[in-house]
Amino acid sequence: MKFDKADIALLETLQRDGQATAQTLGEALNLSPSQAGRRRQRLEEAGVIRGYTARLDAERLGLDVQAFVQVQLARHGAAEGASFTRLLATRPEITSAWTMTGEADYLLRVFCADLPALNRLIHEVLLAHPVVARVHSQIVLGQTKPDAPLPVA
Known part of the structure; x- marks a missing residue:
C-alpha cells in the first residue's frame, strides 16, 4: 500500500494519540475533518490501523517486576x-511472545507483582511444561526508551 504525506502524518498523529478526533486530525493534516476521517477509515479497513488501546502504568497496577x-x-x-x-x-x-532464531525458541515479556510471582511463573508454569527444556530470565531494572511509535516514513 502506498502512503502519501497526509497518510504518514495521520499515522504518526494516531500513534501519539489514538483518541484524536477527526477535527484534530484535520487540523494536523491541513484537511477537513471529513477528509481526515475518510483517510483514517481507509487505513483501518486496509488493516494498517489494527485498533486503539489505552497504555496503562504497570507500577500503578501493582506490577512491579517486568522481565x-x-x-x-x-x-x-x-x-x-x-x-x-x-x-x-x-x-x-x-x-x-515472539518466536526467535538462535538459542532460544521464544522470547516472552512478562509483568508480575513481585519476584515470588515471577519465580512461580518460571518454575511452576514454564519449566513444568513438558516441552520446555530451559528458561533464562532477565529482570528489567529500568526502561531508558519508552515503547515508541513505529517509523512510518
Missing part, C-alpha cells in the same frame, strides 16, 4: 509448538 524470559523447547515439532502456544494464551502476566 524478559527466553524459553528453549526440548522438541520442535508442530504439536510441541502448538502446546506451548496454548499455554502462553492462558497466562495474563505474559503480555507478548
